[in-house]
Amino acid sequence: MAPGTRRYDPDRRQRIIDAAIRVVGERGIAGLSHRSAAAEADVPLGSTTYHFKTLDDLLVAALQQANEGFAQAVEGSAALADLDREPAPDGDGTPSADPGADLAGALARLLGELLGADRGRVELEYELYLAALRRPALRPVAAQWCEAFAAALAPRTDPVTARALVAVMDGIGLQVLLTDTAYDEAYAREVLARMLRPSS
Amino acid sequence: MAPGTRRYDPDRRQRIIDAAIRVVGERGIAGLSHRSAAAEADVPLGSTTYHFKTLDDLLVAALQQANEGFAQAVEGSAALADLDREPAPDGDGTPSADPGADLAGALARLLGELLGADRGRVELEYELYLAALRRPALRPVAAQWCEAFAAALAPRTDPVTARALVAVMDGIGLQVLLTDTAYDEAYAREVLARMLRPSS
Amino acid sequence: MAPGTRRYDPDRRQRIIDAAIRVVGERGIAGLSHRSAAAEADVPLGSTTYHFKTLDDLLVAALQQANEGFAQAVEGSAALADLDREPAPDGDGTPSADPGADLAGALARLLGELLGADRGRVELEYELYLAALRRPALRPVAAQWCEAFAAALAPRTDPVTARALVAVMDGIGLQVLLTDTAYDEAYAREVLARMLRPSS
Amino acid sequence: MAPGTRRYDPDRRQRIIDAAIRVVGERGIAGLSHRSAAAEADVPLGSTTYHFKTLDDLLVAALQQANEGFAQAVEGSAALADLDREPAPDGDGTPSADPGADLAGALARLLGELLGADRGRVELEYELYLAALRRPALRPVAAQWCEAFAAALAPRTDPVTARALVAVMDGIGLQVLLTDTAYDEAYAREVLARMLRPSS
DNA sequence: AATGAATGAGCATTCATTCAT
C-alpha cells in the first residue's frame, strides 16, 4: 500500500472481519490482534481500531459472521433436506416405523459433513464458540448459536429434545476434535437415536 | 519476602504449578504468564523460568495436575459413591425397576456438583479443551481426561454408552457455561436416562 | 443521534466549549481531546475539528470561558455581597472596630465556598495555572484572572494589599487541594486578617 | 547503543530518574513518557518499565528527588544562614527591635534566590508540585514538601505562622511565574512581614 | 457547512526469554 495515499474503500469494515476470521482460522484466537487483522486485510492499523473500538468488538463481529455461515451450512445441508423430502406417510396411514431413527441418521450425517468438510473451518467455529467461556461479550452470540440450532431441530421433535440433541452433537464433535479420533457416524446415529426416545 | 534472602523452599516447583492453576482458573490460559504465576506463588520471576524453561512447560504441568485433581473429584464424588452403596436387589428378587435411572440421577447430581462447586475450577477444565483444540501438545491430556471419565463410568454400563455419557455431560456443561443458563438437574437426568436405554 | 441527520444546532460551537469545560473539570487538561469533547457534547468528532481547528484553540476558548464564569462567581458571591450590605457605621459614629477583620472573614468564607462548592470546578481553575506554566499562550488568561480578582478586592483595601490577598488565597487553596487537607476557615481568616494590617 | 549488547549498568535506575527530571524540565510533565525518558537516559524502553512499573512511579520518584534538591537549596541558602548568624539579643536584654522583619527579609531574599536561580528549575518544581492536583499518587510527596518547608520555618516562628508563610511564598512565586512579572523582593518582604505580626 | 472515514504516530504496559552475577 503506497504510504500517504488514502484509499476509497467502502466495505473495508467487512474486509477486516473476513481477515479476522482468516487469522483466527490460521492462528487461533490468541493470534488475533489489531495488527494481525490489519496486516491480513492489508489496511493500516488505525483502520482496525477505527472500525472496531476494541478487539472484543472485532471478535464478536467475527463470531457472529461465522455463526451465520454455520447456520446456512446447517440449513442448506443435504442431510436435513433429505428429511423433508422423506416419503410422506404411506397410504395405509402408518407412519414410517421409526421416524426418530431417520432424524438421528440425518443428524449423524449432518455432523459428519460439518466435521469432515473443512477441519480448519470447524475448528474455527468451535474456538469462537468456546471462547465465550472467558469472554462474556461472546456469550450472547454463543447462546444465539445454540438456540438457532435447537430451533432448527425443534420442528422435528420437541424443544427439550432439540436442545439435548444440540448438546449431544456438541459433545461428540468436541471429542472428535480433541482426541484426534475419526468420526464414527454409526455411533453418533445410535446415540442420537437414544436421545429421540422418551425414557418413560 | 526480604530481598537477597534465599529461601529454603523444597517444593517450590510444586507451588509454582499450584499458583499457575489458580491463575488459569481466575484469568484463563491467556492470563497465565511467567510473571503472573510468579506473583501468585510469591516467588521471584526468575524462579519460574528456572523451573519451567518455557511457558508451555508450565502450562502442560498445570493442566496435567488439574486433570488429576478433577479425576479425583469425580471418583470421590458423593453422587457416585451413593450408587455403590445402593441397596442390593430386594428380597423378592426384583432388581430396582430401573437401575439406569439411578445412574442417570447420580450423574446429573455429579454434574450439578461439578458445575456448581467452583466456577473457576470448571472453567479451567473446559479451557483445557479449548486449548487442546489449537495445541496438539495438549490433546493427549484432553483425551486422557475423556478416557478416564469414560472408564469410570464403564463398569456401570457399557463402554460405548459410557463414552456417550461423557459426550452428553460435556455438551450440557458447555451449554450451561456458555449461555449463562442455570443448570437444570432434572433436564440433565432425563437426557442421561435416555442415553442409558438401548434404542433397539 | 440518528446517523445521517443533520441537526439544526445553532450554538453547537458554544456547546462544544461547555462540554470541553466539563471534560477538563472531570479529567483534567490531559483528558481533553477532540474525541472526549465530541462525546461529551454529543456531536460528531468532525464537528469539533471543524469549529476548532486545533486542540489548543478549543482549550483556550474553554479556559477563557471558565475564567469568566469564575469571575462572575466571585463577584456574585454572597460573602462579598454581605460586605457591601454591611450595616453602616452605627449610631455613635464609630465604624466597626475592625473593618479589615470583616473583609478577612468575608474572603475566608468566599474561599471556603469556592473550595467546597465543586471540586472539579476549582481543580479546573488551578489547572489553568499549571497549564500556563508551560504554555505561554495561556499566561495572559492566567494573568487576567489574577488581575480581575485583585481588582475586585482593591476597592476594599489598596492595590498592593489586594494583590497580596490573592497570593495568599491562592497559596492556601493550593495547600488544601494538594495535601488533601480540609479547609480551615478560621485559619484562613486569621492569615488574611494579618495581611490586612500594615506592618509598620 | 549497540543492539544486542547487554550493559552492566548499576545505577541505571538513578539515571532514569535524572533523565525524567530533565525531560520534565524541558518539555513539561506532558512530555514525559517511558519513551522520552528512555531516550534521554539512553537506555532501552524496556528498562524504564522494568525499573518503574508505571509512569506514575517514575513521576513520584522524580518529584521526590526534585523535592530533596529543593530542600537542600532551602537549607543551604545563604539567606537563612545569615539569620542564624544574627547577633544574639544584646546585653541589655532587648531583642532586636523587630525580629520578624528580619525573618521576612531573609525569606524574601530566599524566594528571590529560588526564583532567580534557574527558571527551568523552578518551573520544574512548580509543575511537579501542581501535578499533584490531578494525580493523587503525587499528593503525599507534595504534602511532604509543604511540611518540610513549614518545619524548617517553624523554629523561627510558630507552626501556624510557618504554614502561612509557605502558603504566601507559594502564592507569590506562582504569580511571578504565571504573569511574567519580575520578582519584587521589597513587596514580598512587606507581605511576609505582615504575616509575622499577630493580628490580635 | 458538515462529517464519516482514514491514517500514522505515539503511548503505557506486558511479556518470554536471556544473561551476568
Added chain:
DNA sequence: TATGAATGAATGCTCATTCAT
C-alpha cells in the same frame, strides 16, 4: 542453584489531524 536485571517485540488503544464526500 537461583535470581535480579535486562531487552526487543508486541499488544490494545488513543489521538490530532486531514480529506473525500
